[in-house]
Amino acid sequence: MPDHLSTLVNSCLLPAYGGATPADWLKREIDDGLAGIVLYGANLGLLDGRLRELVTGPLRAHRSDLVIALDEEGGDITRAEYHRGSNYPGALALGVVDDVELTGRVGAAVAADLIEAGISVNLAPCLEICPGTDLPVFGTRSFGADPARVAAHARAFVEGVQRHGVAATAKHFPGLGSTRVDSHFELPVVPTPEDRFRARDLVPFAAAVAAGVQAVMTGHVAVPAIDEAPATFSRRFVTDILRGELAFDGVVISDSLDMRSARGTLGFGGAAVRAWAAGVDLMIIGPQDGEQICAEIRESARRAVADGVLSLARLEEAADRVARLRELTGSPVPPDDDLAEVGLTAARRALAVRGAAPRPGERFVVELRPEPGISCGTVPWGLVDALERLGAPAGSVLVEPGTAAGSLAVPDGVPLAVVARTEYADPWQEAVVAALLADRPDAVLVDMGYRDLPVPAGTTVLKTYGAGLVNAVAAAELLLGRRWAGAPRDLPGLA
Structure with missing residues (x-):
């Protein structure tokens, strides 16, 4: 039989489940107070866009005020549009445009989509400051390098999302932008002095709190100048700084406890207990099926309470x-404005042309396909699909990692577009691009990544500042010399 402690623990957990549709155990735990769920690519990739029909609708029929959360940052990181790519550019593109009113409208459009999908909490935006391209962990997920600019766009995005009854989440407190290590795999350490860290990394979080953000997600990161403990487990960061100095009174959410930088030797139960003790409220467990993990956490909490920990x-x-939080997000109201094209408008404005403007027309496309990052997952991306839907390319070849440039069959006499995407120095992509441009200096490079690929002087480069569907459509429009009327998701062939 459920007891008070069991129900309390459940009310502070956000597990996931395996497969496309929620498992039976979830409904049992919901009946015993479970806060809700987080949806991941592993679920959404199986749904073919039928999120409300197969998942959120049935869950809300069972309990209407559940927290149903996912990451909808736009650009490279999308979950609601995992099956086709994002209809909105990500943070870096919005920071490049630097129009806070536009960023707010993008936030409102994202909220409208999430309301339609039955999502109540958006685990976005990222408020990391990325001081340079040698620090690629967040790359296109960051609004940029300037704290004031990041703060302004953070505030605009948060207000745009929350104006309509969806909660935004400022992440990953206190900021991982100055790290070279992905916290999925090991604990990042920021060696910045405290005064510098406060003047730079904490500024966007202060702005988000001032804007009324309803949730803040902790990052698994250590800043030894302030506390040796990772922020998720740091009372100094969560209780003293976030609650005390910044006066945040909303829900503090942990980043996923399945990451090595969090779970480590503690296990899920030990990590959850330590985070609760530091002041974190709501635990994200990770993309694994959570039935046994929830049971482990309940048992660890029971022992910790009994032992006085x-x-x-x-x-x-x-x-x-x-x-x-559940009450605040229980009655969302979709925007009245027509925001269908705001994402494409933003992507067009972000698109930068370096060198001579390309002459419109069909092109043969060589598309390099590096392995996707763990945060992005297997979301469709690239230029070929967008070109095909706007007017077929003259042919294409998709190039897998490790392929030698000399082995590529590229036809002569046809204009060429080369597509690449790098977050960090990638010798393979750099070598292939260099060889192709040496052989075809008339080629256009469509650079969809964070780090600029080195190119010869005079090369025409289209810099999209992200690899979302909307970024690809903006580049395809420029290459073909024609515009799509409507939202990218309405292109022929896109469900």
Whole structure:
């Protein structure tokens, strides 16, 4: 039989499930107070866009005020449009345009899509400051390098999302932009002095809190100048700085506890207990099926309370904050404005042409296909599909990692477009691009990544600042000399 402690713990958990549709165990845990779920690419890739029909509709029929959360950053990171690519540019493209009113409209359009899909909490935006291209962990997910600019766009995006009853989440507090390590695999350490860190990395979070952001996600990152403990487990960061100095009174959400930088030797239960004790309210477990993990966490919490390591009052405080979040997001109101084309408008404005403007017309496309990052997943991306839907390319070849440039069959006499996407120095892509441009100096490089690929002087480069569907459509329009009327998701062949 469920008891008070079990229900309290459940009310502070956001597990995932395996497969396309929610498992039966989830409904049992929801009946015992489970806060809700997080949806991942592993679920959404199986749904072919039928998210409300197969997942959120049935879950809300069971319990209407559930937290149903996912990452909808736009650009490279999309979950609601995992089956086709994002209809909105990501943070870096918005920062390049630097129009906060436009960023707010993109946030409102994202909220409209999430309301339609039955999502109540958006695990976005990223508020990382990325000081340079030698720090590629967040890349196109960051609004940029300037704290004031990142803060302004963070505020605009948060206000745009939350104006319509969807909660935004400022992440990953206190900021991982100055790291070279992905926290999925090991603990990043930021060696910045405290005064510099406060003047740079904390500025966007202060702006988001001032804008009324309803959730803040902790990052698994250590800043030794402030605390040796990772932020998710740091009372100094969560309670003293975020709650005390920044006066945040919403829900503090952990980044996924399945990451090596969090779970480590503690296990899920130990990590959750340590995070609750630091002041975190709501635990994201990770993309694994969570039935056994939830049971492990409940048992660890029971032992911690019995041993005096974790107080019942701390869990009750966390549960109260989560309950308030559920109430605040229980009655979303879609925007009245027609925002269908705002994403494409933003992507067009972000698109940069370096060198001579390309002459419009069909092109043979050589598209390099590096392995996707763990955060992006297997979202469709690239130029070929967008060109095909706007007017077929003259042919294409998709190039897998490790392929030698000399082995590519590229026809003569046909204009050439080369597509690449790098977040960090990638010798393979650099070598292939260099060889292709040496052989075909008239080629256009469509650079969809964060880091600029080195090219010879005079090369025409289209820089999209992201690899979302909308970024590809903006580049395809310029190459073909024709515009699509409507939203990218309405292109022929896109469900």
